[in-house]
Amino acid sequence: MRTVAVINQKGGCGKTTTAINLGACLAYLKKRVLVVDLDPQAHATLGFGINPGERRTSIYDLIAPGYAGSPRIGEVIVGLGDHLDLIPSDVMLSTAEPLLLQKEGREYCLCGALEPLHDRYDFIIIDCPPNIGVLTFNALHACTEAIIPMESGLFALHGLAKLLETIHVVDQKRAVPIEAYALATMYDRRTRIAYESLDELRRHMRGHVFKTVINLNVKLKEAAGYGQTILEYDRNSTGFKDYLALARETLSIRKLRKVRAREQDRYLKPVITKDGVLFTYYSPKASRVYVAADFNDWKVDQLPMENVEGTGMWQRLVPLKKGRYEYKFYVDGQWVNDPENPSTVANEFGENSTIEIP
Numbered sequence: 001m002r003t004v005a006v007i008n009q010k011g012g013c014g015k016t017t018t019a020i021n022l023g024a025c026l027a028y029l030k031k032r033v034l035v036v037d038l039d040p041q042a043h044a045t046l047g048f049g050i051n052p053g054e055r056r057t058s059i060y061d062l063i064a065p066g067y068a069g070s071p072r073i074g075e076v077i078v079g080l081g082d083h084l085d086l087i088p089s090d091v092m093l094s095t096a097e098p099l100l101l102q103k104e105g106r107e108y109c110l111c112g113a114l115e116p117l118h119d120r121y122d123f124i125i126i127d128c129p130p131n132i133g134v135l136t137f138n139a140l141h142a143c144t145e146a147i148i149p150m151e152s153g154l155f156a157l158h159g160l161a162k163l164l165e166t167i168h169v170v171d172q173k174r175a176v177p178i179e180a181y182a183l184a185t186m187y188d189r190r191t192r193i194a195y196e197s198l199d200e201l202r203r204h205m206r207g208h209v210f211k212t213v214i215n216l217n218v219k220l221k222e223a224a225g226y227g228q229t230i231l232e233y234d235r236n237s238t239g240f241k242d243y244l245a246l247a248r249e250t251l252s253i254r255k256l257r258k259v260r261a262r263e264q265d266r267y268l269k270p271v272i273t274k275d276g277v278l279f280t281y282y283s284p285k286a287s288r289v290y291v292a293a294d295f296n297d298w299k300v301d302q303l304p305m306e307n308v309e310g311t312g313m314w315q316r317l318v319p320l321k322k323g324r325y326e327y328k329f330y331v332d333g334q335w336v337n338d339p340e341n342p343s344t345v346a347n348e349f350g351e352n353s354t355i356e357i358p
């Protein structure tokens with residue numbers, strides 16, 4: 001089971017729209033999906049056409065401490081249709097925050113509450129509130145991955161850096177790091193700034209950005225207003241096509257291979273693993289990248305690097321015995337040193353990058 005936190009401390013960037021419609025589209029693709037509304041504003045609950053407060057129980061009852069006789073999880077879940085369920089929110093949730101703050105293990109309440117559901121669903125999607133408080137920390141501890149919606153053209157990269165830092169803090173306490181991917185939302189193809197900012201986002205996220213972009217589409221707004229998913233509201237809309245594409249891309253993202261070591265998301269330096277050296281070169285614009293080195297007699301076309309999931313992150317795992325090696329990347333016909341590796345050695349042509357396997 002995969003648990004996806006839809007997170008961004010900025011309001012209005014498309015979190016709730018993404019949680020609702022990605023959830024609905026995954027269910028459409030026959031995955032068993034539970035959407036958890038973790039925002040006291042209950043926009044996701046409303047967006048599914050459920051009146052917050054109308055139900056006796058909500059997410060509040062599952063995670064707020066000191067509740068006498070917690071309900072069984074089955075009583076909290078609302079069935080929305082084939083393969084799709086919701087744990088609704090209500091405004092009471094805003095009172096959970098100060099209660100949680102007094103509690104030991106306050107960041108793990110959601111994780112514990114969702115535990116019994118692990119074999120009932122393929123996906124749990126958590127719609128987070130627009131701040132980094134105790135609720136958001138609960139989502140981060142409960143998730144396997146995070147989607148960060150970013151409003152195109154307005155990418156607040158400073159805010160993003162802060163959010164990634166928060167995720168990093170949580171990662172330190174986890175056995176497996178969170179896989180975080182940004183998603184460009186409200187994308188306006190007619191503007192140049194949308195295109196340019198997407199390029200910048202890719203750079204900032206080191207390629208961890210969905211290839212799918214969510215276009216600006218008024219149908220998405222209308223659907224939410226009617227308390228419907230885009231699937232129910234208009235299947236001819238761009239909004240439906242985009243969220244269906246996002247659902248398919250989400251399914252195709254496999255856990256990065258084991259050898260993509262933990263550091264890999266943050267550093268592009270070569271990583272020495274027991275299976276060999278993982279070389280990485282980042283360039284979203286390149287169309288062919290090879291690694292060439294003294295260990296393969298500098299053959300330029302022998303060791304092509306893979307553009308990982310089309311993200312612009314080029315990688316190649318090369319089995320190597322211990323020793324010291326010189327290498328370069330051959331990028332669209334140009335020799336390039338490894339920009340992330342400070343160790344180099346000078347020679348008659350200039351210099352090469354070097355790596356030592358102890």
Ligand SMILES: Nc1ncnc2c1ncn2[C@@H]1O[C@H](COP(=O)(O)OP(=O)(O)O)[C@@H](O)[C@H]1O
Pocket residue numbers: 010011012013014015016017018043130185186187214215216217218219220221222224
């Ligand atoms: N791709 C889109 N095109 C047009 N309107 C959108 C799109 N995505 C979201 N919206 C609208 O923008 C507003 C904010 O989106 P929402 O998903 O509620 O953001 P958040 O949950 O991050 O606060 C809502 O009115 C929503 O209907």
Ligand SMILES: [Mg+2]
Pocket residue numbers: 015016017039043044128
């Ligand atoms: Mg929201």
